[in-house]
Amino acid sequence: MDPLRRVINDGAVLVEDGVIKQVGKASEVKPHSRAELEIDAKGKAVMPGFVDTHVHLAQALIRGCADDVSLIDWLRKFVWPLQGNFDAGDGKASAELCMLEMIKSGTTTFLESLLHSRYGLDGIAESVERCGMRGVLGKTVMSLPGYGSEGSIMHPGMIEDGETCLREVESYFKRWNGKANDRIRIWYGARSLGGCTPQLYTQISEGAKRLSTGVTIHLSEVQEDVRYAKKEYGKMPAEFMDQVGLVGPKVVYAHGVWLTEPEWHIMATKGASVAHCPSSNLKLSSGTASVPEMLKAGVNVGLGCDGGPSNNCYDMIREMKTAALLHKVRTMDPLTMNAETVLEMATIKGARALGLEDQIGSLEVGKKADLIVLNMQKPHLTPTFNAVSNIVYAAEGSDVETTIIDGKVIMENMVVKTLDEKSVLQTANERAFKVIKRAGLPVKAN
Ligand SMILES: [Zn+2]
Numbered sequence: 198m199d200p201l202r203r204v205i206n207d208g209a210v211l212v213e214d215g216v217i218k219q220v221g222k223a224s225e226v227k228p229h230s231r232a233e234l235e236i237d238a239k240g241k242a243v244m245p246g247f248v249d250t251h252v253h254l255a256q257a258l259i260r261g262c263a264d265d266v267s268l269i270d271w272l273r274k275f276v277w278p279l280q281g282n283f284d285a286g287d288g289k290a291s292a293e294l295c296m297l298e299m300i301k302s303g304t305t306t307f308l309e310s311l312l313h314s315r316y317g318l319d320g321i322a323e324s325v326e327r328c329g330m331r332g333v334l335g336k337t338v339m340s341l342p343g344y345g346s347e348g349s350i351m352h353p354g355m356i357e358d359g360e361t362c363l364r365e366v367e368s369y370f371k372r373w374n375g376k377a378n379d380r381i382r383i384w385y386g387a388r389s390l391g392g393c394t395p396q397l398y399t400q401i402s403e404g405a406k407r408l409s410t411g412v413t414i415h416l417s418e419v420q421e422d423v424r425y426a427k428k429e430y431g432k433m434p435a436e437f438m439d440q441v442g443l444v445g446p447k448v449v450y451a452h453g454v455w456l457t458e459p460e461w462h463i464m465a466t467k468g469a470s471v472a473h474c475p476s477s478n479l480k481l482s483s484g485t486a487s488v489p490e491m492l493k494a495g496v497n498v499g500l501g502c503d504g505g506p507s508n509n510c511y512d513m514i515r516e517m518k519t520a521a522l523l524h525k526v527r528t529m530d531p532l533t534m535n536a537e538t539v540l541e542m543a544t545i546k547g548a549r550a551l552g553l554e555d556q557i558g559s560l561e562v563g564k565k566a567d568l569i570v571l572n573m574q575k576p577h578l579t580p581t582f583n584a585v586s587n588i589v590y591a592a593e594g595s596d597v598e599t600t601i602i603d604g605k606v607i608m609e610n611m612v613v614k615t616l617d618e619k620s621v622l623q624t625a626n627e628r629a630f631k632v633i634k635r636a637g638l639p640v641k642a643n
Contacts, residue, residue: 246305281354285317591600
């Protein structure tokens with residue numbers, strides 16, 4: 198992934214002080230002095246780490262707890278009661294489980310969209326700092342306990358007050374934005390339509406401008422979003438967002454399944470992005486986003502894994518294949534979105550969505566060294582005619598062997614150095630069962 202979309206055989210990358218200094222043929226890439234660390238990538242692919250533009254860190258702990266239901270029931274009967282029973286220890290355990298999975302499958306940067314206060318924001322930010330990932334953390338902002346026209350359905354444990362949310366974003370921003378060598382960013386995580394008043398959306402927009410930060414929101418995920426926007430505001434969802442000042446760079450709409458052509462044009466002109474989450478949309482039967490059409494209209498579209506109960510995994514390689522296949526069958530046109538387009542969505546377009554395209558998302562001199570090494574010497578990745586095809590259509594997250602973020606080797610030979618894998622898994626399991634018990638849900642366990 199570079200501006201010319203080159204695949205360099207017998208290539209090499211030189212990293213110095215966390216920055217890519219040289220990329221090219223191995224015979225041409227030469228350190229000035231002996232390198233501190235040399236990674237032999239023979240038979241392997243070196244590429245930029247994935248940028249997941251829609252993640253719920255706190256949902257890793259409730260993976261498999263809400264299958265086979267529609268979105269509103271999924272939220273009301275399962276996800277909200279479970280997350281409404283979280284404490285800060287659960288939030289941290291879930292975030293570490295999620296980040297462990299992301300590091301192991303090659304994701305180096307993520308946008309978390311809705312961190313409620315009860316998950317313990319400082320604990321989660323500390324975990325991001327310690328585990329070495331690049332994390333954009335959206336603090337929830339809400340004032341209404343509903344979804345669309347379904348008012349007052351939110352679990353009491355999840356309800357927050359608008360003014361407090363706005364104050365918390367500011368204090369969280371002051372404490373954490375730019376920390377960990379600028380790996381941590383703090384954004385506004387606005388709740389979807391029916392969760393905020395129009396005045397609150399305007400305040401979010403003003404706050405984001407004042408802090409020069411971003412905003413993410415679930416938008417047009419299900420048809421209810423469109424019905425609600427038309428009924429309450431007489432507009433389509435993105436038209437309403439335009440009215441409250443929430444269309445522009447560093448604005449990411451999660452899902453965008455039901456966005457329409459006039460809305461794409463507003464977004465393309467003003468610079469808002471979509472986080473396309475195909476697995477989640479398929480599993481919750483939300484619909485199929487018009488991704489090839491939006492790309493053609495000039496909308497920036499990244500990819501997102503969403504969460505533990507909606508996907509149910511955080512593996513961007515799997516997500517790439519799902520995205521490619523979904524749009525081929527939806528349009529009945531195998532040419533509609535090729536492997537390279539999907540790889541762009543998972544890397545450079547994701548970086549653009551987060552306003553980080555000048556820093557990450559490709560292997561270019563001067564960019565931060567966020568890169569991964571995939572072992573291509575496996576039966577399912579042989580023969581090696583076309584690396585891009587193999588990575589998008591045949592690879593698996595577990596083919597990632599080494600993950601480097603900000604020039605630091607976070608995982609080497611499949612061993613994560615910044616998190617104790619065994620204890621993360623054990624803690625997550627123990628806490629998950631306790632949360633289910635506290636919530637009193639009839640979740641099937643075996
Ligand atoms: Zn989501």
